[in-house]
Amino acid sequence: MLLYIHFPFCKSKCIYCSFYSVKINDELVKLYLNGLFEEIKYWKDKLPDVKFKSIYIGGGTPSILKLEYLDQIINALFKNFKFENYIEFSFEGNPDSLKDLVYLKELKGFGVNRISIGIQSIRDNYLKFLGRTHSAKDGIFSVKLCNLAKFENINIDLIWGLPEQTVASWLHDLRQICKLDIQHISCYGLTVEKDTKLHTMVKKNMVKLPNENRLASLYIGGADFLESRGFIQYEISNFSKLGYVCMHNMGYWEQMDYLGLGPSAVSTIGNKRWENSKNIVEYSQNPCRRKEIKLDKKDHINEFIMLSLRTTRGLNLKEYAKKTGENFWKKHHKMINLLHRNNLVKIRKGYLSLTKNGFLVSNSIIGNFFI
Ligand SMILES: C[S@@+](CC[C@H](N)C(=O)[O-])C[C@H]1O[C@@H](n2cnc3c(N)ncnc32)[C@H](O)[C@@H]1O
Ligand code: SF4
Numbered sequence: 001m002l003l004y005i006h007f008p009f010c011k012s013k014c015i016y017c018s019f020y021s022v023k024i025n026d027e028l029v030k031l032y033l034n035g036l037f038e039e040i041k042y043w044k045d046k047l048p049d050v051k052f053k054s055i056y057i058g059g060g061t062p063s064i065l066k067l068e069y070l071d072q073i074i075n076a077l078f079k080n081f082k083f084e085n086y087i088e089f090s091f092e093g094n095p096d097s098l099k100d101l102v103y104l105k106e107l108k109g110f111g112v113n114r115i116s117i118g119i120q121s122i123r124d125n126y127l128k129f130l131g132r133t134h135s136a137k138d139g140i141f142s143v144k145l146c147n148l149a150k151f152e153n154i155n156i157d158l159i160w161g162l163p164e165q166t167v168a169s170w171l172h173d174l175r176q177i178c179k180l181d182i183q184h185i186s187c188y189g190l191t192v193e194k195d196t197k198l199h200t201m202v203k204k205n206m207v208k209l210p211n212e213n214r215l216a217s218l219y220i221g222g223a224d225f226l227e228s229r230g231f232i233q234y235e236i237s238n239f240s241k242l243g244y245v246c247m248h249n250m251g252y253w254e255q256m257d258y259l260g261l262g263p264s265a266v267s268t269i270g271n272k273r274w275e276n277s278k279n280i281v282e283y284s285q286n287p288c289r290r291k292e293i294k295l296d297k298k299d300h301i302n303e304f305i306m307l308s309l310r311t312t313r314g315l316n317l318k319e320y321a322k323k324t325g326e327n328f329w330k331k332h333h334k335m336i337n338l339l340h341r342n343n344l345v346k347i348r349k350g351y352l353s354l355t356k357n358g359f360l361v362s363n364s365i366i367g368n369f370f371i
Contacts, residue, residue: 001269002251003052003081005073006262007059008032008280011096015131015201016159018193020264020278021060028280032263033069035284037076039261039276042288044080047259047269052081054088054248058116063093067106074110088247090114090155095142096134104149114246115146116155116186122173126162131197143180153244155184160218161210162190167221174222178229183244187222188237189215220356235311236359253307255300271295302370309366314353324371328352335368 009024009032022028055077062070091112098104098117107115119139121127127136139156146154156177160170177185190209192202201207210218223233231239235253238246252258257269260276263283267274267290274290277283295303301323308315320328329336329347336352339345344358344365354362 001047001050001052002248002256002258003055003077004248004258004260004265005036005055005057005077006260006265006276007057007062007065008263009059009064010061011064011094011133013131013197015129015197016190016193018196019060022280024061024064029065029069031284032280033072035280035287036073036262039287040076040080043259043261047081050082050259052083052087052259053256054090054251055083056090056092056248057112058090058092060092061094061097061118062091063097063103067103070107070110087111088114088153090116090246090248092116092118093142094118094132094134095138098142098145099138101145101149104145104151108149108151113151114153114155115151116157116184117142117146119143119156119177120159121162122176123169126159126165129163130159140180143182147181153184154182155186155246156180156182157186157188159188159190160222161215163207163209165210165214165218167214167217170218170222171225174225174229178226178231184238184240184246185226185231186238187226189219216357216360219360223356233312233356236362250311253311255304255307268295271300298371305369305371306366309352309354309362309369312353314348314351315369317347317350317352328369332369339365 006020008021009029010021012023013021089112091107091114093115095117117139119142120130120132122136122139124136127134143154143156158177192199192209198207202209223239226239227233230241232242233239234245235249238249240246258267259269260267263276263280264278265276271294273293273295275293276287276290304320304323305315315328317328320326336345336347339358342357343355344361345352345354354365358365
């Protein structure tokens with residue numbers, strides 16, 4: 001099973017982000033911690049035999065958490081849960097709070113062995129536009145500091161699809177980024193989420209985002225470039241050097257059970273899903289109350305289709321037959337032929353997967369295969 005801890009605090013809100021996070025304040029952090037410790041104890045009793053394979057502390061911005069509090073969280077996890085001998089332990093941070101070598105060495109001492117840095121861009125004008133609180137220099141510096149702290153599994157998050165971004169400038173940025181000693185890159189196309197400042201700006205025509213053709217060239221150009229530099233694409237937005245696939249995220253795409261703790265976190269175990277409150281005060285008052293959703297066979301199969309088609313390996317046709325009693329090819333051959341003629345899907349070694357062009361329009365392809 002996978003373990004995710006949501007840390008719902010940031011220094012300030014980026015214009016595009018709809019993840020649950022609020023401005024950090026010590027009172028709220030204390031409420032959050034009390035809730036989290038209670039939730040950990042609750043699950044300890046419910047899952048006495050589970051051994052976790054990975055920990056992912058994400059957010060929000062976990063790197064703004066004081067070390068003494070982080071120490072308490074990690075102690076609570078190791079005291080109450082069981083883990084495999086080797087676990088992948090990821091920790092997310094922003095460049096402006098990953099500036100201190102002592103902090104990074106302490107993180108390593110806590111067992112963190114994978115660090116994920118939200119660099120987003122190496123251009124100050126874009127960072128300013130996105131509402132980030134760090135500079136391009138800070139981003140590069142934080143990677144170098146993680147190298148100095150001897151982290152050997154470093155991810156950086158990047159955003160593409162920015163106003164007036166050209167393929168030449170994007171490839172120029174990627175060229176600089178590939179000079180860094182990093183093992184993993186998550187490259188997200190900027191999406192306009194409801195209830196964000198960006199959404200309002202787009203609606204009021206205050207910002208002009210690249211058109212579809214430009215987006216396609218940015219995505220495919222970027223992915224081809226990263227592959228030429230030894231980063232293997234294994235999911236729509238994820239690229240890694242050989243041996244550095246993120247086990248935690250891959251587990252999620254492979255439908256492993258996961259336990260999510262903290263406000264807004266989601267857990268899925270067998271055919272049950274729980275959603276925690278998206279409000280820190282409400283969460284801390286009753287961290288064990290959560291919305292329960294029963295997943296039926298159809299939900300499970302549709303998630304299998306959706307999640308596996310996000311990966312470059314794709315959907316295992318034998319597994320589909322086992323789950324549904326149906327032959328995927330026979331059921332969808334007309335659609336598959338049409339998509340194949342348009343270079344959107346491929347079938348290889350018993351797997352159906354999307355091509356890069358297919359990934360670009362994955363939302364409109366995947367739904368066609370749902371049962
Ligand atoms: C929720 S953040 C948490 C990590 C950290 N606070 C950071 O900003 O890097 C995880 C990643 O999601 C990305 N993200 C959030 N909303 C997005 C959006 N609308 N479009 C593209 N990327 C987005 C962030 O930029 C970040 O790289
Ligand atoms: S992108 Fe990261 S730093 Fe920005 S608001 Fe979202 S979680 Fe916070």
